[in-house]
Amino acid sequence: MCEKLISINNLSAGTENHQILHNISFDIKSGEIICLLGQSGSGKTMTALSILNMLPLNVIQTSGTILYNHTPFDESMRGSFISMIMQAPASCFDSVFTIGAQFKDILTSNNKEYSENKVCSILEKVELNNPKDILNSYPFQLSGGMLQRVMIAIALSLDSKVIIADEPTSDLDTAGQKEIIELILNLKKENKAVLMITHNLAVAKSCADKIAVMSNGRLVDFFDTHELSDKNRHEYTKKLIYANSMLCSSKWNIDLGEYNAEM
């Protein structure tokens, strides 16, 4: 059941004069959801990109190894073994082509068959009504949340074993967030591994099996979700929990305004 799909060992990366990631090690196992928490700029996305071997040109992996099912990285793994749901979905689609064309493109690049019925059923699975209209529309005609769902649908249709989701809930309202979390929990049932990057402790708590906390490029805490309230959590984790409980306990009394998204 718990097959070790990706194991990261002592990963460090950085530019010439600034180290971004320091000695990061953890494993991603099948049927497990890991949430990567941490403030902006703490290296969450960089970790995800190094897993995909897609670091920006000026960033170099200085040490450490990442093994995928006990083998080193191979470009054909992208898409078939590991796929990513990107941040900021509005910019992740080429505005020249329809959603359907891009969907088809990605499927055929991964040697998967494209059939409209199959794709429509997947789109319905991510709660997109009128899937045919969506396939025929251009990215700028859809909202951020819809594009986010399309991204998730693409990742689902690729059927890869590991899915990295970079803030999949950030463009959605709370009801939408809940639906996405349910989708991700369904992935777990299909024995897939999910690495979810998020700012949102509430989201992490509601779906993760394990929570990894990053701060300043270091993995400062890594624990099972039910150990969240444990006494020997790292300072930064405690700070997060404290801030979150502050926001949550007062949520019925006052209007949090724009902080809603932060919770």
Next chain:
Amino acid sequence: MKDKELIILFSLLAIIILSALFAPIIAPYNPYDADLTNKFAPAGIQHILGTDHLGRDVFSRIIYGTRMSLISVLATILIVLILSLIVGSIAGFRGGLFDSILMRICDVFLTFPTFILALFFIGVLGVGLINVIIAIALTHWAWYARIVRSIVLETKQKNYVTAAKCLGSSRFKIVLKHIMPKVLSQVIILATLDLGHMMLHVAGLSFLGLGVQAPTAEWGVMINDAAPYIREHPELMLYPGICIFITVAVFNSIGEKLKDKYEKTQDFNSNESEICVKN
């Protein structure tokens, strides 16, 4: 379409293209039929623009000349585009050593004035239309390759390229599907701006006797043929000259117009993306 200027320009372009396509139907005489008894005939009902020093009908020669000019220019631009798209996208997408080597080669081509470099190539390759086309293409591709490279460099940073890569699209597919449309839309506009310039090159080289050879109906050749008789019959030089002028002007203005339109849509797009970011 409301733009009146554009309508006029496109109808002129249509006239040019149609006269090239249907030259045998439009031209009243065979452009190569010499009739020495009827040389320098004045313009009139029989010969709309008169005849030249060998008694050939000038109007027919001009109509056939359109063919030559268009074919040579289109062939040149095609070679330039193919060469620069290949070199530019390899340099931009692969980067590193490939990029450096290809761009230094471009620099070498860019350092020479185009006309002198073209003369050099013709010196090496020999005279003739095909050699002129090759020479002009070789002198222009480097500039395009640089532009293609810069657009590729810009586009490959875009999030949707990264997303496609993350989801397993192959390099070739990314270049073809996501980068080429961006590159082509800009490069084709630049090419239309350059068409007139290249046409002048071809006509210029033909006038010097290096390009299309004498009996062929071509505007540069016609000007060259008429040059010795400039005192008695200046109009023989004027007609092909006006044709070159009009064609070059039409190509240039269409290029300018397209560029304006494109820049407007660019502004619109960038506004749109700013809005997206704010949301």
